Amino acid sequence: MLDDLAIRVRQNIGLATAVVLFCALYLVYNLAHPRGFSSAVLVQNSDEIFALAMLAMAQTVPVLMSGLDLSVGAVMTMVGCFASYLLTGTAGGTPIHLEIFGLHLNLGTFPGGIEGILLGMAVCVAIGTLAGFINGCIVVYGRIQPIIATLATGAVYVGIALFLRPTPGGKIDDDLNWAMTNSLGDFASTVHIFNDGAAPWFAPLAWIPVPFALLVLIALLVWVPFRRSVLGRSVYAVGSAEGAAYMSGLPIERAKIAAFALGGFFAGCGGLFLAIQTSSGNADIPQAGAYTLNSIASVVIGGTSLLGGSGSAIGSIFGAMILRVISFLFRIFDIAPLLQPLFEGLILLAAVSIGALGVLRVKNTLELFR
């Protein structure tokens, strides 16, 4: 039994380190914060963490296959812009018209009210998944390297986002905005469930921030089953040794497409939330790029190897949380805002160079070349 535990810890040392590091940092943050350990702070933090955590999960899956997805930020932005049209929540629905090449097409009315919002959210997430699916098809059937394929598709998706929202705009239903960015109690009272949040069994849970609950739910209901499925294991296999995976008869092509589609799904969730949180659709290209690069950093900090085959999306979530908490700490310790980007960069560099310590201990230099 203990033997097993030792093995598991050794194999997941990257994840374990990230968890410990995050807990330490977050503890320090709450201790230093004047209103630390309170629900309000927790809610605010969760709001800021969610999108990056989703994108970190999105980036993890292609990285596990020793690939990379440079379009996660673009998918997020694109879905956000779609959301700004579909989630307005106006009672009579939103008329959809398309202006393209000088043509004016009226596509009917998107439903409003609660059904509209639910349908809208589903459609947004589906769009994200579709974008990922397209990425996967290009990589598999076009046989183009993921890094360059997603660089190109990222441009396309950002273009679509710009087409939808040349300038930031749109509107998200106010109730939706309130419900999703606060605690479960607020969610319940806005949506009128569980006796408006007053139900006795619900009370101890009421302080949990909605984004946090969503993160846990998505991780448990989507990532964990995927990882335990044959398709999920095939993703790890492809990243570990693609030739051996083929020889073992694993569904390599399906696994690759599924991996990118799953990435698109997570990116879509992130974009959806971002739109709801900011209550608008913003085709911000630099922001998309920053999110993409930060997602890669989160994956690495979370213990997933860029070479593929080992790691976990859970680690990447912690990686994202570490990145975000570091910027929170800057705010708390009143580090001059001018110095914050520098420190963030130095910390990132230090974090990824820590792995270098292992290199110095290598005695057979041939092992350095994989």
Place this chain on the structure above:
Amino acid sequence: MTTASLRLSRDDRPILIAALFVLVILVAGTVYTVSRFGSAPLLSPNYLLQQLQVGSFLGIVSAGMMIVILIAQIDLSVPWTLAAAAMMATSVGGPLAIPVGLGVGLLVGLVNGIGVAYLRVPSMIFTLGMNAVMGGLMVAHTGGYAPQTAATALMQTLASGRTLGIPNALFVWAAVSALVAVILRRTPLGRYIYAIGNKEAAAYLAGVDTRRVTVICFVLCALAASLAGVLLAGYSTKAYQGMGDAYLLPSIAAVVIGGTNILGGRGRYLGTLIGVVLIVLLNSVLSIMDMPEAGRQVIYGLVIILMLLVYGRGERVTS
């Protein structure tokens, strides 16, 4: 690289296709302008020269990026290396402006090289970190604003001036191109670069100092980025925040469109050159067509995918 056969080698095919595509863009653009405006600016040498002048900055960055991609690495610190070189050059001013700018590149390249070659940190993530650090340094240094000092006269002449009717920037690009092409084709360093990109272990065991070559490659790439930064500051007469961001992805795209394998080990500089021309021309045509940014991005992405599909794809892995 020696090849005795006359058949189109795998390296030449993408170059030919890219060149063809450049022609296609020229023709399509001219057809459009003739039908819309009744004129053919795309065919006017002055217009082309001006476009190429602006494209020379991308060209110089791409030359450096190609070297790093050839050794199976990547340099994501180009945006802020470019910007930092520009900012430092304009801050310092005087005769030391350009050397200081290039010095920034030298320093960044050395650090990148040490991190990747000696510490064996994956270049994707190390250069990402360096980019953040350089950005942070510049924000701290300039207080978050664009530096007010102007570029020196020499910088401006190099970037915007003309000699014999041809923009000076093009001469600089040509010089950089000649240097890179010669290094890759005619020197031992070039052979080592291709060898490392193909199989670093075999190059190492053949007695190649792979760590030193890696550092040299990152230094060359950062120098190229810093040179582009100095020139760009000269062209715009000042440096500004985020001036390098628009050069990262297009430089990678130009290298790949030119037939260089993103995994390293194969590719000819001529291809990168044509890749840059293709992207610059595409941009010109799209702005003549008054295409909004949205359309530009979509077309840009689709062109890359299309070209890669046409080049002949990777092999299916069977063993």
Place this chain on the structure above:
Amino acid sequence: MSGISKRYAGVRALEGVDFACERGNIHAVLGENGAGKSTLIKIIAGVVQPDTGGMRLGGSDVRFATPSAANAAGVVCVFQELSLLPDLSVADNISIASPPRRFGLIDARAQRRRAEALLAGIGCEDVNPLMRVRDLPLSRRQMVEIAKALGQRPQLLILDEATSALTSADVEKIYAVLARLKAEGVAILYISHRMHEVEALADRASVFRNGRHVETFDKGVRSTADIVQLMIGRDIAAQYPPKPAPRSAKPVLTLENLSWEKRLERISLRVGAGEIVGLGGLDGQGQKSLLLALFGVLRGVTGRVTVEDREVRPGSPAAAKSAGIALVPEDRKTEGLMLPMSISDNLAIASLDAISTGPFVDRAKERAAVERGIARLQIKIGAPGDAVSTLSGGNQQKVVLAKWLMTGPRIILLNDPTRGIDVGTKQELYRLMRELADQGAAILFYSTDYDELIGCCDRVAIMYDGRIVRELEGAELTETNIIASALNIDAATAPHAASGSAHA
């Protein structure tokens, strides 16, 4: 199988082959590399498709388009290149293709129990199924591979050099497993270069040569010499070039108390000009580490290395090269060559300084040097601009050697250079080694083949546990003595040479 033919890019791998094997029978497949054994196996296992001909399994016609189709029909193959996924656990690997499931997801507990049962079945209870394959030593990985194959309930089990990395204890376990399978009626195809294994195990044997099926015979019908003759098709006498009379040569390479981690312990050795010194002993006793240490690949090596009266400290392959040391590495495909690059580029890579004028590579000098290298080793190529991946294994190895000869080395280290090479090229390499020695080079030669060591070397240093336990030369250089020293026991009490423990 009947009428099977297969071509690869103009090379006839198999030509009109008829072949059959029966249930409850261990059938050995013998032949030199390039004889077609691997291709035959790959066709049976569904990895490649034959150009002509057909197969019948248990009476009905079959054709396997993929390895999984073959597996489904009960044909399971354990290949030489392991098909394990290094980053996944043993339990995951064993049940990779069709894992036990619960609610549509993989049942980790059932999977683990299955792995434990299969590992116990081959006597490997000490392997914890949770361990990642990457963290296991090579012999354990091969056992996992075999357990995985057994888990697929084969009707026909193919073992392609499956025991090459196993310890002798593990080999005995595998013999027991094979005997059990035989009794259960499974048909077993066994490819091996180790004659004593084949003699011990096989009920029938088939010899292939140059893509053709030469002969199939029962156990005991043919002697080893007969078999080897069938395999190479010509008289094997005079396989090794004659050795010169022993002379006391000036030592070119002197090692004093060379140590590294726990793998090399106070190695002291002298190699003189014109001498070929062999490194013998069981696998993994430090022979490869010694060569790597001399070539500057290992860090933390202590002790003295002297080349021609000058002390050198090879801190890297580049430093070793400038000291006049050359290494032909173990794996030519990943360590010796850049496969996609041209023959010419591969040949020139180690000696670019010599063929440069100023800062540029001199094309004319390069062409001349390349042509000289090709001619000297008689490398069969199409054109120097062809990719080196188009060459046969033997010719590829020649390219590696030629590359080093172009640097004019004084000391040549050879790390198992004839592994996977056809007999013709092997003989050329032996002749070349002697020629180079006669021209004054000092050669240190590691081989897993005792015959080669006896045939080529003036002296053989047997290593055990990182130390040199004995140096044999002249009349003492016999197989018995090598084996005895390899097992670190006295020659007088050495076990008979033909026992299964002669493991090299």
